[in-house]
Amino acid sequence: PEQQKILTSAMDFSDTKLYSIMTPLDKAFMLNSAKTLNIEKIKKIYDKGYSRIPVYEGRRENIIGVLMAKDLMFVSIDKFIKMWSSKCIFIRPIMTVNIEVPVEDLLKDFKAGKSHIAVVQEVVVDGGKDPYYSPVGIITMEDIIETLIQQEIEDE
Numbered sequence: 811p812e813q814q815k816i817l818t819s820a821m822d823f824s825d826t827k828l829y830s831i832m833t834p835l836d837k838a839f840m841l842n843s844a845k846t847l848n849i850e851k852i853k854k855i856y857d858k859g860y861s862r863i864p865v866y867e868g869r870r871e872n873i874i875g876v877l878m879a880k881d882l883m884f885v886s887i888d889k890f891i892k893m894w895s896s897k898c899i900f901i902r903p904i905m906t907v908n909i910e911v912p913v914e915d916l917l918k919d920f921k922a923g924k925s926h927i928a929v930v931q932e933v934v935v936d937g938g939k940d941p942y943y944s945p946v947g948i949i950t951m952e953d954i955i956e957t958l959i960q961q962e963i964e965d966e
């Protein structure tokens with residue numbers, strides 16, 4: 811109960827916006843499903859050390875899912891490269907979230923869902939076209955937890 815109180819009191823994200831804690835799209839480490847994988851690329855995946863790697867097709871804005879780095883462990887590198895080329899890799903669905911959504915709501919979705927990463931998107935209103943969503947960044951549960959902890963420290 812005491813712990814719960816601390817968490818609830820710390821859960822004041824009213825001043826925090828998703829865009830200030832997300833990783834901008836141009837800084838995200840992602841893979842292009844349209845490109846063949848090679849050993850160098852796989853080494854880079856290991857070196858980066860990210861557990862979740864968004865996958866796009868062609869354009870970076872066209873994110874089609876997320877590769878879990880741990881899925882790489884279950885097959886040999888050669889097999890993985892072959893599977894990637896024949897699009898047999900298990901790419902998991904990735905959550906999307908509107909940039910205006912309150913941080914608390916996204917945290918709830920992260921806790922309720924299976925995935926701890928989301929694509930942050932915003933509405934683009936562009937002349938004659940119908941408004942559409944375009945991704946501007948990625949965000950993980952870690953980004954939110956980090957913000958919480960930072961607030962705790964500042965409040966002391």
Ligand code: ADP
Nearest residue numbers: 833837838839859860861862863864950952953
């Ligand atoms: P990991 O489990 O891969 O260490 P976390 O979810 O703990 O990742 O997040 C740590 C930080 O790294 C967060 O700021 C998050 O936004 C960022 N991050 C996570 N995945 C990626 C990625 N593929 N590219 C760039 N930054 C990422």
